[in-house]
Amino acid sequence: MMAERGLAALLVCTEPEVRYFTGFHTPFWQSPTRPWFVVLPADGRPIAVIPNIGASAMGTTWVDDIRTWPAPRPADDGLCLLVETIEEVVAGQVDGSGDEVRIGLPMGHETHVRMPL
Known part of the structure; x- marks a missing residue:
């Protein structure tokens, strides 16, 4: 499905999405x-x-x-690390043609982006 939509990667950041794709469960979603x-x-x-509190x-x-x-690191809260990770993931998909690299986000009714702006 990602290939059909021309996506280099999918970014998920809500509890149901993260749990679905990883099996990860933590009470820290309450924050x-x-x-x-x-x-x-x-x-x-x-x-x-x-955040490092969830690593184990x-x-x-x-x-x-x-x-x-x-964490907490209010001035950044993982965004620089996220950007570095996405850049690393898409680096092998940039071919110099000028074509855009697309990153997908789910678009469900309860989807939201949990990050500082």
Whole structure:
């Protein structure tokens, strides 16, 4: 489905989406200010980009690429790490033709982006 839509990756960041794709469960979802990200590359395994407090719990899932930041960090809260991760994922898909690389986000009724703006 991602290939049909020309997506290099899918970014999920809500509890139901992260749980569906990883099996990850944590009570920290109750904090509306703590972002949790999973990048699902079109080719390759998922990458969790999460606060360091969730690393051990994410380590019990099938996700083996877990990248963390020391939270809370209100000025950034993992966004620089997320950008680095996405850049790494799409780097192999840039062919110099000038074509855009597309990152998808789910568009469900309860989808929201949990990150500072």
